Amino acid sequence: MEDSVKALELTGLFLKKAKTDVYYWKWVLVSLHNSIQGFMVCALRGKDGLNVLKDRVAERLIEAKQNNxxxxxxxxxxxxxLYRKIQTDKMLMNPKSKKFIPGKHHDKxxxxxxxxxxxxxxxTPKSWSMEASTLPLMSVYCLQVIRFLAFSSGNISCNNQELRSRIGRTLHEIELALQKMQVETTS
Structure with missing residues (x-):
């Protein structure tokens, strides 16, 4: 969990730099991806960890255990x-568990x-360009997935109040910065 939170915090740090240097969007996106993946793993892992593995590997693991x-x-x-799995019954591990129901912009x-x-x-060596003005809104939808997993899925139990506060505070700060960036690009 700590790794996922650190990646989220790095997303916020890189976002501050991206305001003045578009190059840092690369690192915003890499750290955001890492954070989402970490939160998905935390929400899906359950007791045996099989839900986070490739299906064929999980099946072979079960067979190997049964056959010594x-x-x-x-x-x-x-x-x-993993993103598809958080939308399935694999998320329903306890009475409070919920699966993620994406809105129309989450999947995209x-x-x-x-x-x-x-x-x-x-x-591969090549030049790349992207329309940076579209990245804040995309990132907001991605952060909504993290917010759901951390606070609404019922699968991530974080008894450490300080860690929960860091997650909530960091999400809030990044969301505010992204909203401000959206306003600046549309005005």
Whole structure:
């Protein structure tokens, strides 16, 4: 959980720099992607951790345990598959659990974030350009996924009040900064 929160805090720090240097949007998106992935893993992992693995790996792991065979190497599922899983019954682990129900802009924003992050991380030498004015709104929708997972999914129990406060405060600060950026680009 700490790693996911640190990535969220880095998103806020990079966003401050992105106000004056568009280059930092790369790092806003990379850290935001990392934070969302971390929160999805925390919300999906459950007691056995199988929900966060690629389905075929989870199946082989169950079979290996049943047959006392060597365990396969665990492989974390892809970002977009984890996003799909938070919308399924895999999220329903306790009576308070809820699955994520996306609004019409969440899916598009998450897919775009994943695509942009992958371009940055797995880049081949090329020049890149993007319409930075569209990134604040996309980021707001992505942050809504984190807010749901952290505070509404019922799957992330954070008994550490200081950590909960950091998550809430950081989300609020980033959302305010993004809203201000949206206003500045439309005026």
């Amino acid at each position: 065979a060597p365990l396969p190497k665990p492989e974390l599922d892809t970002f977009l598959n 924003s998450i897919r775009r974030l994943n695509r942009l992050r992958n371009h940055f991380i797995h880049f």
